[in-house]
Amino acid sequence: MRLYLCRAPWVGHGGAVMNGEFSITLLGTGCPVASTERFGPASLIRAGARQFLVDVGSGVTQRLIGADTNGAGIDALFVTHIHSDHLVDLYQLIITSWHQSRDRAHVVYGPPGIAKFVEDCMDMWRAERELRIAFERRSSVRAFDIEVVEFSDETPLIDEADIKVTPVLVDHRPVEPAFGFVFEADGRKLVLSGDTRYCGNLIDAAKGAELLVHEVFVHRPGPVAGTRTEEGAKGVASYHTLSSEVGRVAHEADVRCLALTHIVPPDADRQGLIDDARRDYLGPVVVGEDLMRFDLVTGTVTQGNTTFALA
Numbered sequence: 001m002r003l004y005l006c007r008a009p010w011v012g013h014g015g016a017v018m019n020g021e022f023s024i025t026l027l028g029t030g031c032p033v034a035s036t037e038r039f040g041p042a043s044l045i046r047a048g049a050r051q052f053l054v055d056v057g058s059g060v061t062q063r064l065i066g067a068d069t070n071g072a073g074i075d076a077l078f079v080t081h082i083h084s085d086h087l088v089d090l091y092q093l094i095i096t097s098w099h100q101s102r103d104r105a106h107v108v109y110g111p112p113g114i115a116k117f118v119e120d121c122m123d124m125w126r127a128e129r130e131l132r133i134a135f136e137r138r139s140s141v142r143a144f145d146i147e148v149v150e151f152s153d154e155t156p157l158i159d160e161a162d163i164k165v166t167p168v169l170v171d172h173r174p175v176e177p178a179f180g181f182v183f184e185a186d187g188r189k190l191v192l193s194g195d196t197r198y199c200g201n202l203i204d205a206a207k208g209a210e211l212l213v214h215e216v217f218v219h220r221p222g223p224v225a226g227t228r229t230e231e232g233a234k235g236v237a238s239y240h241t242l243s244s245e246v247g248r249v250a251h252e253a254d255v256r257c258l259a260l261t262h263i264v265p266p267d268a269d270r271q272g273l274i275d276d277a278r279r280d281y282l283g284p285v286v287v288g289e290d291l292m293r294f295d296l297v298t299g300t301v302t303q304g305n306t307t308f309a310l311a
C-alpha cells in the first residue's frame with residue numbers, strides 16, 4: 001500500500017466527537033472480472049451503532065465476516081445501480097443472514113427497478129427456501145421480509161441527528177439512473193461515487209468531503225489484452241472514470257483524501273494508479289484493498305495489522 005500525504009490536517013471541522021464510529025470498510029474493490037484478491041463491489045459503513053452496506057457484489061458475505069460482522073447486523077442496504085457486479089450476492093446476503101439468526105426485516109434502498117429485482121430474486125428461490133425453512137426450523141424467518149424503498153432523486157434517505165444519507169445522481173449511462181451516496185456524521189462527510197464517468201454533479205456533492213471513495217478504470221493506449229476488442233474496451237471505459245481523470249475529480253471537489261475502488265482491471269498496477277491520480281491531486285491517494293478500513297473520526301486507514309495516519 002502506498003500513501004501520499006498532504007499537509008492539510010485531516011480533522012479540522014470542529015464539532016463534537018461522535019460517540020462511536022464513523023468508518024468505511026472496503027469489502028470488495030473489484031469489478032465484474034473475477035479476482036481472488038479483489039471481490040465484487042461492496043462497502044460497509046459504520047456510523048455510531050449502525051451498520052450500512054453499499055452494494056452487494058460477489059463475496060460480500062465472506063468479506064463481512066472478515067470485517068467482524070455479518071448479514072444479521074446490517075441495518076440497511078443502499079444499491080447504487082442495477083448492474084450485476086453490484087447486486088449478484090443479494091440473495092446470498094439474505095439467506096446467510098437467516099443462518100446468522102437475523103430476527104428483523106432487511107431494508108433495501110435502490111433506484112427504480114430494485115423492487116422488481118428483489119421480488120424476482122426471492123421468487124426464484126421460493127421453493128428451495130420453503131424446503132429449508134421447513135427442515136431447518138430456525139427461530140425466525142424475518143430475514144426473508146424485505147422492505148424496499150425506491151428512490152429517483154437526491155432527497156435524503158436517512159436524515160437523523162447523528163446520520164444523514166443522501167443519494168447523488170451520477171452519470172453511468174446507458175444505466176439510468178445511477179447513484180453515488182453521501183454519508184454525513186459527526187460533522188464529517190464521506191462520499192462514494194458508485195459507477196460513473198467524470199461527473200460534475202458528484203464533484204459538487206463531494207465538495208470538502210473528508211474522504212471520496214471513487215471508482216477507477218485504467219485504459220491505456222496500445223494493444224488490448226485478453227478477449228476484449230479495442231472497441232469493446234473503449235465502450236466500457238466511456239461510462240467509467242479513467243485513472244487519468246480521477247485526480248481531477250478529487251482536486252475539483254477539494255476532498256481531504258481520495259481512495260480508489262472498483263478497480264478495472266483488478267490487477268491494475270498500483271503505482272500506475274497513484275501516479276495517474278497524483279498528476280491533478282496533491283492530497284493523499286490510497287489504492288483501496290479488500291478489508292481496508294478508513295476511520296473518519298481518527299483520520300486513519302487500516303490494512304491488516306497496519307494503521308497509517310492520513311494527515
Ligand SMILES: [Zn+2]
Nearest residue numbers: 083085086195
Ligand atoms: Zn460496476
Ligand SMILES: [Zn+2]
Nearest residue numbers: 081083172195
Ligand atoms: Zn456499473
